Ligand SMILES: O=C(CO)[C@@H](O)[C@H](O)[C@H](O)[C@H](O)COP(=O)(O)O
């Protein structure tokens with residue numbers, strides 16, 4: 001690896017480290033993460049499900065988080081219901097082709113979401129129409145709505161019962177804060193669900 005690559009990667013790691021440290025001190029982020037974990041626990045305890053949407057890197061995060069819930073985070077326990085709406089290529093291409101990409105998630109929320117479920121919608125910009133439409137549809141159908149965004153995404157809050165704001169305006173860094181915070185939320189959820197069994 002040449003020097004330039006080393007410098008670029010080291011600089012990214014340093015910015016990532018600084019962004020994570022800022023997030024760890026962000027009392028608003030920590031408080032909203034706690035409320036989000038409590039809302040998801042309430043839904044899962046009563047047999048409801050968690051639906052998750054996101055584009056690009058956030059689609060990967062959606063799948064990652066769903067797997068922590070339906071599989072396990074760290075502890076041996078029963079499975080709980082979580083689905084990323086980013087994985088079914090037939091649904092995504094049919095809905096995208098017939099109705100337009102802006103509807104790929106909203107249409108799945110309409111088909112799969114029921115009152116009492118939770119929609120977790122991840123958008124670093126807070127402005128992706130596919131994500132905003134999914135939140136609107138979730139509201140219409142009586143789902144609890146949760147948003148993950150970045151410092152410039154506050155407008156998304158209008159459609160969310162809880163909005164978690166990563167303290168950065170850089171998409172990759174926002175994504176890293178989202179995933180690390182989601183791991184903390186999964187740990188909190190798992191601890192609460194394990195306590196029910198003891
Ligand atoms: O992973 C990255 C950048 O790190 C990209 O794929 C990124 O997720 C895509 O550009 C998304 O379309 C951005 O959408 P959003 O987060 O603004 O809703």
Ligand SMILES: [Zn+2]
Nearest residue numbers: 056057172175
């Ligand atoms: Zn990325």
